[in-house]
């Protein structure tokens with residue numbers, strides 16, 4: 001048995017338990033890895049920074065709340081259950097007017113601020 005509901009000994013992970021352990025927005029935490037990809041949980045609140053990922057697409061899956069992914073030519077609005085892939089190299093700036101809980105899927109080593117850097121850059125965190 002384990003003390004943490006987010007990481008069971010049997011390898012089962014739970015989204016709700018994982019997100020309950022995340023207390024700050026814009027700080028992705030690794031849920032699992034699959035091959036060369038990380039599946040991350042994250043809370044989003046407020047406006048992020050404009051950036052792109054020159055080397056990779058980035059998948060957003062919204063669990064709760066409404067997430068606007070601002071692109072240079074339009075906004076993509078995601079609600080619970082919606083999935084969107086930002087293509088590699090495309091500038092985007094996520095905005096959440098209320099708290100959003102989301103899952104991100106991207107290659108290991110992908111940095112949240114992409115090519116922009118700055119103070120919002122957050123190293124991937126582990127749940128334990």
Ligand code: NI
Pocket residue numbers: 051052053058092112113114
């Ligand atoms: Ni991004």
